[in-house]
Amino acid sequence: MKDAAFIALENVRKVYGAGGSTPYTALSDVTLAVDEGELVSIVGPSGCGKSTLLMILAGLTTHEGGTVRIGTEAAPFDPSRDIGMVFQQALLLNWRTILDNVLLPAELLHLPMKPARDRARALLDLVGLGGQEEKYPRQLSGGQRQRVAIARALIHDPRLIMMDEPFGALDALTREKMNLELLRIWEASGKTILFVTHGISEAVLLGSRIAVMTAGPARMAAAIDVDLPYPRTLDMKTHERFGDYTRQVYDLLGMT
Amino acid sequence: MPQTPPPGLGRTLSRYGGPVLAHLAVLALWQAVASLPSMPAYILPSPVETLATLGDPGNAWVSNTLVTATEIVGGFAIAVVVGVGIALLFSWSRTMLDWGMPLLVTLNMIPKVALGPIIIVWMSYGIGTNTVIAFAICFFPIVITTARGLAEIEPEMLYLARSLRATKWQIFRKIQFPGSLPYIFSGMKVAAVLAVAGAIVGEFIGSERGLGYLMLQVQINLDTATMFMCVLLISMIGMLLYGAVDLLERLTFGKEDGG
Ligand SMILES: Nc1ncnc2c1ncn2[C@@H]1O[C@H](COP(=O)(O)OP(=O)(O)OP(=O)(O)O)[C@@H](O)[C@H]1O
Ligand SMILES: [Mg+2]
Numbered sequence: 001m002k003d004a005a006f007i008a009l010e011n012v013r014k015v016y017g018a019g020g021s022t023p024y025t026a027l028s029d030v031t032l033a034v035d036e037g038e039l040v041s042i043v044g045p046s047g048c049g050k051s052t053l054l055m056i057l058a059g060l061t062t063h064e065g066g067t068v069r070i071g072t073e074a075a076p077f078d079p080s081r082d083i084g085m086v087f088q089q090a091l092l093l094n095w096r097t098i099l100d101n102v103l104l105p106a107e108l109l110h111l112p113m114k115p116a117r118d119r120a121r122a123l124l125d126l127v128g129l130g131g132q133e134e135k136y137p138r139q140l141s142g143g144q145r146q147r148v149a150i151a152r153a154l155i156h157d158p159r160l161i162m163m164d165e166p167f168g169a170l171d172a173l174t175r176e177k178m179n180l181e182l183l184r185i186w187e188a189s190g191k192t193i194l195f196v197t198h199g200i201s202e203a204v205l206l207g208s209r210i211a212v213m214t215a216g217p218a219r220m221a222a223a224i225d226v227d228l229p230y231p232r233t234l235d236m237k238t239h240e241r242f243g244d245y246t247r248q249v250y251d252l253l254g255m256t
Numbered sequence: 257m258p259q260t261p262p263p264g265l266g267r268t269l270s271r272y273g274g275p276v277l278a279h280l281a282v283l284a285l286w287q288a289v290a291s292l293p294s295m296p297a298y299i300l301p302s303p304v305e306t307l308a309t310l311g312d313p314g315n316a317w318v319s320n321t322l323v324t325a326t327e328i329v330g331g332f333a334i335a336v337v338v339g340v341g342i343a344l345l346f347s348w349s350r351t352m353l354d355w356g357m358p359l360l361v362t363l364n365m366i367p368k369v370a371l372g373p374i375i376i377v378w379m380s381y382g383i384g385t386n387t388v389i390a391f392a393i394c395f396f397p398i399v400i401t402t403a404r405g406l407a408e409i410e411p412e413m414l415y416l417a418r419s420l421r422a423t424k425w426q427i428f429r430k431i432q433f434p435g436s437l438p439y440i441f442s443g444m445k446v447a448a449v450l451a452v453a454g455a456i457v458g459e460f461i462g463s464e465r466g467l468g469y470l471m472l473q474v475q476i477n478l479d480t481a482t483m484f485m486c487v488l489l490i491s492m493i494g495m496l497l498y499g500a501v502d503l504l505e506r507l508t509f510g511k512e513d514g515g
Contacts, residue, residue, distance in 0.1 A: 058419040080421035087412040095434050095509070107430065108422040156420070 004072040005033035013065030025217040026052045039186050039193040041203035044213030050196045054162045084153030086163040090145035092137035098148050099133035105156045123151040143174040161193045204245045212252040221252045301481035309482045323466040325493045327455035331390025339398030347406035368393040372461040386458030393454035394447035405439025441505040452494040
């Protein structure tokens with residue numbers, strides 16, 4: 001057995017409709033180890049099973065083969081408390097204020113509300129929405145809504161944040177801005193982040209590592225260490241090494 | 257936001273002035289046409305003649321209006337409770353939905369008005385019967401809109417809640433039900449209008465009290481003015497019911513727009 005990685009996936013296999021008449025293999029062989037505090041980008045062609053992988057990690061769907069382990073014996077993982085999720089859509093409840101949206105996980109988990117409320121304000125500050133707590137979602141831009149979603153994912157202080165194309169619906173400029181924000185939040189919070197994206201340069205800019213998945217059915221092709229220093233900046237995108245990493249990813253995806 | 261209306265009196269005028277004027281104009285036109293020398297009162301009584309019928313104690317306005325209002329509001333209220341209840345069952349149980357929904361759709365194909373005479377055979381006529389007819393005609397839209405509202409939740413929102421191990425009840429109370437309220441209100445508005453029609457049809461088919469009954473009584477004497485007054489009162493009951501639903505909706509969502 002290997003040393004205690006925070007997340008250890010070995011030969012994970014997922015078949016939708018197993019036992020039915022038309023089983024569909026979404027993941028055939030996925031192996032990945034993630035250390036606590038890493039920010040791992042996950043890229044791969046559409047339909048290769050990236051979202052499925054996150055579902056398995058969140059315990060929302062079963063897997064048919066291999067092993068999935070999160071947490072260590074020394075620091076066991078509590079799946080109800082230790083997962084924060086962000087999706088492409090902000091999924092805010094439009095009848096709740098921003099503050100109350102951020103508080104939703106705290107309510108579902110029956111956390112003490114007074115400290116949670118203070119924490120929610122601090123988190124809204126962190127994501128750059130300080131002073132806007134009483135606004136409603138429809139009064140926000142797409143980027144601001146996604147900031148709220150990120151604050152909501154952090155409210156119960158989970159150890160693992162899983163983001164499924166969180167900036168996929170944003171315009172290019174807002175997206176780059178959010179990339180920098182996320183890096184800042186990650187460095188400030190020390191969370192482990194799994195970041196699914198279709199943007200190769202986004203994956204390189206953010207990830208301490210990039211897990212590349214291939215389709216048909218999905219395998220984990222490789223995990224590339226991205227040896228660019230933090231804090232990262234947008235002008236790193238023009239560096240030669242940034243280009244090298246980008247090319248490596250394209251190669252692994254068979255797109256060159 | 258569209259252009260901001262001027263403050264104070266000007267604002268009130270520009271907001272309500274148009275609608276009020278439009279109503280007054282129709283009223284004036286009605287009075288004018290009814291006053292034409294060639295227009296007999298049994299075809300088109302004037303607004304004044306119509307209002308004058310209120311002075312005839314033989315029409316028992318108060319009790320007849322109360323009877324009809326009871327049927328309408330009663331049928332509507334039962335429809336809201338039963339309709340929302342059935343939609344909740346559908347959203348809680350897949351089996352209920354799969355078996356119940358097609359059945360309901362089939363039942364909805366029956367013209368409820370045609371059931372009137374049968375319901376009268378079962379229950380004899382009276383307030384209860386007409387309440388049931390009002391209920392039957394207006395409960396389906398409530399089931400449909402509520403069920404749709406409850407099903408509206410995004411799959412990702414469910415994942416998010418389930419990743420926090422939220423219970424079915426928590427998801428319902430904090431996400432699903434509040435999210436379905438706008439649907440429930442729109443269903444209630446449709447139902448409010450239908451309930452009025454249901455109760456009146458019931459009174460037409462068979463009854464011994466109510467505004468619909470009164471209309472049939474005075475029709476024999478070609479007392480069109482009283483019939484007009486009945487229609488006005490029936491419309492007012494419907495408007496009050498609709499307005500109450502609308503007010504409830506505003507109170508529910510009010511603070512959201514206030515920001
Ligand atoms: N509930 C399900 N039942 C059956 N098949 C499914 C289900 N969910 C996903 N799939 C299939 O599994 C495959 C992987 O889906 P998944 O959503 O994980 O892909 P993805 O990598 O996230 O794609 P994208 O980048 O487009 O979001 C797809 O072919 C999809 O059709
Ligand atoms: Mg996906």
